[in-house]
Amino acid sequence: MIHVAPAHSPHAHAPTSVGMIMATVLLALAPATLFGFWLFGWPAFNLWAVAILTALATEAACVGLAGRAAKPVLLDGSAALTAWLLALSLPPWAPWWLAALGSFFAILVGKQVFGGLGQNVFNPAMAARVMLLIAFPVEMTLWTTPGSFPSAQLPSFLESLSITFGGAPMDAMASASLLGHVKTEFTRGIDLAHSLPALFGHSQTGLGDAAWGSRAGSLGETSALLLLAGGLVLIARRVITWHAPVAMLLGVALPALIASLLDPAHYLDPAAHLLSGGLMLAAFFIVTDPVTCPNTSAGQFAFGLGAGLLTWIIRTWGGYPEGVAFAVLLMNAATPVIDRYVKPRIYGRTRDGKPLPAETSGKGA
Amino acid sequence: MSFLSRFKFRGGVHPEGRKDLSADMPVRVPTLPECLFVSLQQHIGAPASPVIQVGDKVSKGQRIAASQGAVSAPVHAPTSGRIIAIGDYPAPHPSGLPVPTITIESDGEDRWMDIASPGDPFAFSAEEVAARVGAAGIVGLGGAAFPAAVKLNVSRRGGVTTLIMNGGECEPYLTCDDRLMRDRAPEVILGIRLISHAVGAREVLVGIEDNKPEAIAAMTAAAQGSEVKVLAVPAMYPMGSEKQLIQALTGKEVPAGGRAADIGMLVHNVGTAYAVAQSLNLGRPLVSRLVTVSGGAVAAPGNLEVLIGTPAQALFETCGGFKDTPARLVMGGPMMGQQFTNPLVPVIKGTSGVLALTAAEIGQPQPAPCIRCSTCVRACPVGLLPLEMAAHIRTGDLGGAVDLGLKDCIACGSCSYVCPAHIPLVHYFNYAKGDLAAKERAKLKQDATKKLAEERTARMERIAREREEAAKARAAKKAAQEAAKKAAAEAAAREKAEKEQSGKEQAEAL
Numbered sequence: 001m002i003h004v005a006p007a008h009s010p011h012a013h014a015p016t017s018v019g020m021i022m023a024t025v026l027l028a029l030a031p032a033t034l035f036g037f038w039l040f041g042w043p044a045f046n047l048w049a050v051a052i053l054t055a056l057a058t059e060a061a062c063v064g065l066a067g068r069a070a071k072p073v074l075l076d077g078s079a080a081l082t083a084w085l086l087a088l089s090l091p092p093w094a095p096w097w098l099a100a101l102g103s104f105f106a107i108l109v110g111k112q113v114f115g116g117l118g119q120n121v122f123n124p125a126m127a128a129r130v131m132l133l134i135a136f137p138v139e140m141t142l143w144t145t146p147g148s149f150p151s152a153q154l155p156s157f158l159e160s161l162s163i164t165f166g167g168a169p170m171d172a173m174a175s176a177s178l179l180g181h182v183k184t185e186f187t188r189g190i191d192l193a194h195s196l197p198a199l200f201g202h203s204q205t206g207l208g209d210a211a212w213g214s215r216a217g218s219l220g221e222t223s224a225l226l227l228l229a230g231g232l233v234l235i236a237r238r239v240i241t242w243h244a245p246v247a248m249l250l251g252v253a254l255p256a257l258i259a260s261l262l263d264p265a266h267y268l269d270p271a272a273h274l275l276s277g278g279l280m281l282a283a284f285f286i287v288t289d290p291v292t293c294p295n296t297s298a299g300q301f302a303f304g305l306g307a308g309l310l311t312w313i314i315r316t317w318g319g320y321p322e323g324v325a326f327a328v329l330l331m332n333a334a335t336p337v338i339d340r341y342v343k344p345r346i347y348g349r350t351r352d353g354k355p356l357p358a359e360t361s362g363k364g365a
Numbered sequence: 366m367s368f369l370s371r372f373k374f375r376g377g378v379h380p381e382g383r384k385d386l387s388a389d390m391p392v393r394v395p396t397l398p399e400c401l402f403v404s405l406q407q408h409i410g411a412p413a414s415p416v417i418q419v420g421d422k423v424s425k426g427q428r429i430a431a432s433q434g435a436v437s438a439p440v441h442a443p444t445s446g447r448i449i450a451i452g453d454y455p456a457p458h459p460s461g462l463p464v465p466t467i468t469i470e471s472d473g474e475d476r477w478m479d480i481a482s483p484g485d486p487f488a489f490s491a492e493e494v495a496a497r498v499g500a501a502g503i504v505g506l507g508g509a510a511f512p513a514a515v516k517l518n519v520s521r522r523g524g525v526t527t528l529i530m531n532g533g534e535c536e537p538y539l540t541c542d543d544r545l546m547r548d549r550a551p552e553v554i555l556g557i558r559l560i561s562h563a564v565g566a567r568e569v570l571v572g573i574e575d576n577k578p579e580a581i582a583a584m585t586a587a588a589q590g591s592e593v594k595v596l597a598v599p600a601m602y603p604m605g606s607e608k609q610l611i612q613a614l615t616g617k618e619v620p621a622g623g624r625a626a627d628i629g630m631l632v633h634n635v636g637t638a639y640a641v642a643q644s645l646n647l648g649r650p651l652v653s654r655l656v657t658v659s660g661g662a663v664a665a666p667g668n669l670e671v672l673i674g675t676p677a678q679a680l681f682e683t684c685g686g687f688k689d690t691p692a693r694l695v696m697g698g699p700m701m702g703q704q705f706t707n708p709l710v711p712v713i714k715g716t717s718g719v720l721a722l723t724a725a726e727i728g729q730p731q732p733a734p735c736i737r738c739s740t741c742v743r744a745c746p747v748g749l750l751p752l753e754m755a756a757h758i759r760t761g762d763l764g765g766a767v768d769l770g771l772k773d774c775i776a777c778g779s780c781s782y783v784c785p786a787h788i789p790l791v792h793y794f795n796y797a798k799g800d801l802a803a804k805e806r807a808k809l810k811q812d813a814t815k816k817l818a819e820e821r822t823a824r825m826e827r828i829a830r831e832r833e834e835a836a837k838a839r840a841a842k843k844a845a846q847e848a849a850k851k852a853a854a855e856a857a858a859r860e861k862a863e864k865e866q867s868g869k870e871q872a873e874a875l
Binding site for chain 1: 375378380381386429514537608612617618619620621622623627628629651660693694700701702703704706718720722726727728730733734735736737738740741743746747748749750752753773781782783785786787791793795
């Protein structure tokens, strides 16, 4: 007699776990993150570390208050991933408290208040980003111009501490992101024909730099190509499917294409949209967040398309230069509705859920 | 000539096959066990009823229990010997609860009963084929163990046009159907043609997963020149599920809540076809079957030709015993099979495999929270939302789960298999189905009780009314009687008076 607890089938399991999924996503984020460290130096690393440590501490405190063991929860990697995504969306030389406050908010209000992993309605990283954008608009838009490589004049580690923790002035390095610059110039009545050359100066390599990532922007959002590569890895490893990312990119690119063809002086072209701001990060790492996106492929496509469209609308006509975070939150709110209406057809049933008609066979009937 | 099917079903998973453990080993026969434990409940439906007494001598193939009712199957002695007990014995079920079982002490001779040659099986009428299949105790050998004759009769009457033979064997580890098709393809094809004859099918398709090229080749060669068409289907769990195999072979779907016969189809397992050939060609009832003995804990996995009623322990011993401590014993495949805890439980007709799995093979750590990754949605071959259904069941909202399609769930376990949070999804669904069935039964019982109570009230009222009426009638009768008596008395008095009068008159006249 083998004395074991009664067990239910299946008596086999795919070699996968929540922790493995999170680890894969973190690995896919690593190239863009390391590039951000290299581009912006130690302050970027400091900010990233503060965000992650704060998130882990907040998660541990919440789980502890709920009377559960903290270790398995921390090891599932979800808190680290949330903080990591938030850090990538921050200005690289932002003060430490911005990251700490954002991480704290993301885990406490964005996630644990709803009941922890899997229960939250809104993407915690985007909720925190929006909170910071509204509460600290100045700190959230102080971009750093990357040095001209390879002779980058990056701060030493000690100098980085004073930038991140000491509030050292960084005006000398400040500059605007493409989307921010365009928006500001529009408000001054300057159209794209004049504002874009002013930003890129005499070099016409603006978009090349944008793709590669050597430009002003958030810590980990500047390199569209590295983010794309990470996203493709996730698709290849079947952590995510293509539906939401492709739909989101389409949702931005299609209206941008139409509008820029109609009026090139007032609407940015699709390439500038696709390579700017947080779009690539959002398309592959945010709208693919399983917890807050719909659970069917068709639903995910609709979700991504909506997020893309809203992003383009906010970027084009909204008050903020970048609309990704707002668009994602709005679509998060629509997820339950999408899930209610978009369901797979059940075997043996019509789309309305009625049984398929029986076939009258030739014989005997 | 074999073809690749051009249809497919949605979802599905690719569990690690592990069929190489046993697929290439030739079929072995275990030494004859001292005792065989033949369960009376080996099939779906009513248990068989014993027709022998303790102490009786029986021959191999002799009927020892008769079919009871419309859905049932008889049971035959798997070897020659003496009946030493008719009573309870642990069943191959997670509960290990005992079921009525006939215990036969083997005489070591394994002597068949006298069998008259049945003659040309194709000369039998369709009804005769079904009757013989029923008498041979043949049930679905793919695991469901539904009495085969019942299915044949229903299908013939329902006008089945397509016979589909299930050679999918999509469960990991299991290779007994593979081995059967490789080694005994002519007999399997004969059985298929007999089933086709019995239901009057116009088209016969054999679906075999493309991870069994030898079986496909052997079956294709044996089917040469017959109406039987062998088709390769992609190796994908749950290909061996009736509904999914129909879809993969024909592109058609069985209507929800209906049967394969509703779309003119009948599905049988290849093992069943072999048993049919044995019974109609040789007159031999179903007393043995091929069983895969495998798993990481088994020293020498392989396929055994096993007498029904052989304890699982004897199978493991034939395969060299355990080389590792088994963490779990499973009857059937790992995806849908049932755990058993007592190694003495016997093989029954539906036993396709006996597995001894190590802890590493099972791999079911503690469940984590659902992250709504919808891997289960993609894996579900039916098109359900397992994560949503489980969420409803967790909160006790079974009705909500039914609205999401709980009753369409085929319990294949694909969702549980792929869930990264290791949530036992299919366990939730089976629990909910069981609970709903219990509620359904309770409701039926309640309705019946209510009906009885109402009938009783009506009856009591009627009785009371009848009593009242009877009392009234009696009273009326009494009154009438009294009135009559009174009248009679008056009449008598009048008569008397008249008599007296006339007497006086007479006296006066005198």
